[in-house]
Amino acid sequence: MNAPHETALQLLARKLNLHHRLSDADQLAILGLPHKIRRLEAQSYILREGDRPDRCAVLLEGYAFRHKLTGEGARQILAINIPGEALDFQNLFLEEADHNVQMLSRGIIADVQREAIEALIAEHSEIGRAILITTLVEASIFREWVVNIGQRDSRSRIAHLLCEFAYRLNAQALNTSAVYELPITQEQLADATGLTPVHVNRVLQALQREGLIERDRRMIRFPSWERMRDVADFNPRYLHTVDLAS
Amino acid sequence: MTDASLLGALFRRWKRRLRLSEEDEAAVVNLTWARKQYQRDAYLTREGEHVKACTVLLQGFAYRQKVLSDGSRQIISFHIPGEFLDIQNCLLEVADHNVQALTRCLVAIVPKELLLQVMSARPAVRQAIWLDSLLDASVFREWVVNVGRRDAKQRIAHLLCELALRMEAAGLGHKPLFDFPLTQEQLADATGLTAVHTNRTLQALRKSGLIALTASKLTIPDWDALAEAGDFSERYLHHSV
Numbered sequence: 001m002n003a004p005h006e007t008a009l010q011l012l013a014r015k016l017n018l019h020h021r022l023s024d025a026d027q028l029a030i031l032g033l034p035h036k037i038r039r040l041e042a043q044s045y046i047l048r049e050g051d052r053p054d055r056c057a058v059l060l061e062g063y064a065f066r067h068k069l070t071g072e073g074a075r076q077i078l079a080i081n082i083p084g085e086a087l088d089f090q091n092l093f094l095e096e097a098d099h100n101v102q103m104l105s106r107g108i109i110a111d112v113q114r115e116a117i118e119a120l121i122a123e124h125s126e127i128g129r130a131i132l133i134t135t136l137v138e139a140s141i142f143r144e145w146v147v148n149i150g151q152r153d154s155r156s157r158i159a160h161l162l163c164e165f166a167y168r169l170n171a172q173a174l175n176t177s178a179v180y181e182l183p184i185t186q187e188q189l190a191d192a193t194g195l196t197p198v199h200v201n202r203v204l205q206a207l208q209r210e211g212l213i214e215r216d217r218r219m220i221r222f223p224s225w226e227r228m229r230d231v232a233d234f235n236p237r238y239l240h241t242v243d244l245a246s
Numbered sequence: 247m248t249d250a251s252l253l254g255a256l257f258r259r260w261k262r263r264l265r266l267s268e269e270d271e272a273a274v275v276n277l278t279w280a281r282k283q284y285q286r287d288a289y290l291t292r293e294g295e296h297v298k299a300c301t302v303l304l305q306g307f308a309y310r311q312k313v314l315s316d317g318s319r320q321i322i323s324f325h326i327p328g329e330f331l332d333i334q335n336c337l338l339e340v341a342d343h344n345v346q347a348l349t350r351c352l353v354a355i356v357p358k359e360l361l362l363q364v365m366s367a368r369p370a371v372r373q374a375i376w377l378d379s380l381l382d383a384s385v386f387r388e389w390v391v392n393v394g395r396r397d398a399k400q401r402i403a404h405l406l407c408e409l410a411l412r413m414e415a416a417g418l419g420h421k422p423l424f425d426f427p428l429t430q431e432q433l434a435d436a437t438g439l440t441a442v443h444t445n446r447t448l449q450a451l452r453k454s455g456l457i458a459l460t461a462s463k464l465t466i467p468d469w470d471a472l473a474e475a476g477d478f479s480e481r482y483l484h485h486s487v
Contacts, residue, residue, distance in 0.1 A: 050481070068391050070400075071477040076391040090384070093377040098384050098482040125366055132376050136334050139379060140342050142386035147312045147320040150393040150438030194394030233315050237294070238342040 008110050009033055011084035012058045015172060018241055019137055020130035029124050033117070035110040040103045042183075046087055047101040055111045056088040062107020063183060067191065068099045077192035079141060080104065080165060080184070084172050089135045092117070105183040137240045144238045149194040152233060157193045158203050159232035162213065162220065164239070171241040179221045207231075252304045253277065253354060255328050259416065260374040270370045277364060279354040284347040291335055291345040299355045300336040303327050306351035307427050311435065312343045321436035323385060324348065324409060324428075328416055333379055336361070349427045381484055388482045393438040396477060398447045401437040403476030406457060408483070410466060415485050426464035451475070 013030040016022060022030075035058070040046070046057050046064065059081055066078040066087075078099060081087055087101050092114070121128035141164075148160050165182060169175040186204070190197045207213045212228050214221040222228045257274050260266060279302075284290060290308065291297055303325050310322045310331075322343060325331055335341040336358050365372040385408070392401050409426070413419040428436075434444040451457045456472045458465040466472050473479075 066387070068387065070391060070395050071479070074395040076394040078387045078390050090380060092380065093373060094380055094384070094484050096481065096484070098484065099387055122369060128369075128372070132372075132379075133337060135376070135383065136338055136379055139334060139383035139386055140338065142383055142390060143310075143312070143322045143343060146322050146386060146389045146393060147314070149390060150320040151314055151318045191394075237340065240338050240340070240342070 007031060008037065008060055009035065009058060011060060011172075012086060012110075015084035015086075016127070016130040016134055018171065019133045020126070022126055022130055026124050026127050026130075029120060029127065033112050033120060035112045038109050038111060040107055040109060042103055042105050044103045045100065046103065046109065047091075047097050047099075049097055049100050051097045052095055053088055053091055053097055053114065055113050056086050056092075056117055057101075057109040057111055058086050059083050060108040060110055063104040064101060064107065065104045065188070065192075066099050066101050075191045076194065077188060078145065079138070080192070082165075082168055082172065083107075083174055086112075086131075086134070089131055090138060092131075092135070104188070133240075140238045140240060154193070154195055154199055154203050155206065156231060156233050157195070158189065158200065159207065159212070159228060160234050161189070161192055162222075163229055163232045163234040166222065167234075167236050167239060171239065178225075179219050181218050182220050183218045253279070253302065255304075256302055259328050260377075263377065264370060264374050266370050266374065270368050273364050273368045273371060277356055278360055279356045282353050282355055284351045284353065286347055286349055288347045288351075289344060290347065290351075290353065291332055291341050291343075293341050293344050295335075295341045296339060297332055297335040297341050297358070299357050300333055300361050301331040301345075302354040302356065303329050303331055304352045304354055307348040307425075308345060308351055308353075309348050309432070309436075310343050310345050319435045320438065321432060322389065323382065324436070326413055326416055326418055330375070330378055333375055334382070348432070384482045384484060389436075398437070398439055398443055399450060399475060400477050401439065402433065402444065402447050403451060403456065403472055404478050405433070405436060405476075406464060406466070407469075407473050407476045407478040410464070411480055411483060411485070415483070421469055422466045424464045424466070425462060426459065427462050 009031050013027045047053055061083055064081040064087055067075050068078060069075050091097050121131060148157050152160060166180050169180060186200045187197045190200045208215060211223055212231060214223060253275055257271050290301060305327055308325045308331055311319050312322060313319050331345050365375060392404050396404060410424050413424055419425060430444050431441050434441045455467060456475055
């Protein structure tokens with residue numbers, strides 16, 4: 001049944017290996033996790049705040065995002081997830097989800113039972129360490145987002161988000177060119193940066209005028225990574241990956 | 247208090263959530279650690295450092311912050327006794343933020359290698375430490391929401407609610423009166439507001455009777471009213487787990 005995706009969890013193994021070196025045996029154990037493939041439309045919910053999850057989705061294709069709503073219904077996006085990332089390691093030992101996880105684009109996920117992950121961690125201590133470190137890196141990204149929204153002006157804020165996205169895609173070898181697909185609306189970009197859509201639109205146009213970004217529908221390109229990085233005040237240290245020196 | 251009972255407090259907090267054995271307790275209480283005092287504002291860890299030890303806060307308050315290239319500071323979290331300050335920096339090799347003493351602090355410094363040994367020998371202890379870091383992450387997420395989508399009054403009220411509830415859960419205070427060692431500048435840096443705006447907002451909260459703030463003491467006369475003003479819902483603290 002899993003035939004077309006026999007090596008579906010390869011991306012997850014690669015992601016975990018990025019933060020903590022795993023032996024071949026450990027990587028095989030990850031590939032052997034029982035899972036169920038599901039195709040999802042954009043906007044599909046994977047997890048809702050208040051759910052008591054019994055499984056963890058691994059994103060195989062497409063993008064997903066985490067968000068929360070305030071009491072007044074305003075939405076704040078907390079993270080954007082890319083293929084290879086597990087969408088629910090954050091809730092591993094917590095009973096109740098404290099945020100929503102939704103597909104940003106159409107995509108494919110592999111559902112893994114939480115018990116299977118717990119058993120894997122119990123039997124393979126190094127995989128446990130790798131998953132722990134991965135959750136810590138996610139926490140580091142949340143910290144950086146507090147800084148981004150709390151202290152950076154709108155121009156740096158948006159540039160920072162774009163830099164992070166590109167850097168993470170490169171780090172996971174999901175993209176090797178200088179052109180990135182970013183299927184995010186201006187409204188979503190606003191919700192990720194604590195700005196209004198009108199403000200985001202103005203900033204994107206300014207970045208484009210200054211030649212910092214080039215956009216063609218969903219595709220975005222940075223003519224000069226160095227200039228973009230400086231505008232964004234982007235230092236990849238918080239992503240804790242090997243330095244790509246790009 | 248004896249040294250053993252100091253880390254015992256950490257263990258008791260874990261025990262409220264997780265099933266831990268006497269062997270687990272012995273492994274934690276018998277950890278080798280050094281006691282260290284820090285003065286107010288002293289740095290425990292600086293961004294970029296290779297962290298070789300993990301710190302547990304025993305007395306006093308501490309906070310984490312990051313500084314931007316233009317010098318502006320964002321506070322990322324506050325910490326109360328019984329919490330790990332540096333588990334993240336310690337396991338991630340290179341510190342991605344600064345850790346600073348908010349008040350005079352007493353901390354237990356556990357060498358990284360010893361902690362890793364206990365974590366691999368005692369899976370339940372590893373799970374407890376892991377759970378702590380997931381709870382930290384949940385608080386970071388809520389702070390993203392706080393600075394991103396709440397107005398000044400909500401932001402500050404939310405932060406006050408969080409601190410009060412965490413202290414109460416840790417047995418360090420009771421409604422309506424709490425220790426409150428933050429300056430207005432720190433409050434501003436934690437909420438992404440200017441010092442002037444923070445001052446005005448605090449005055450407004452006082453005037454409407456939602457808080458009283460005197461000499462490092464915070465009084466919350468009507469918890470429900472402040473929680474409502476702060477759009478505060480405690481799910482993200484996962485206290486009921």
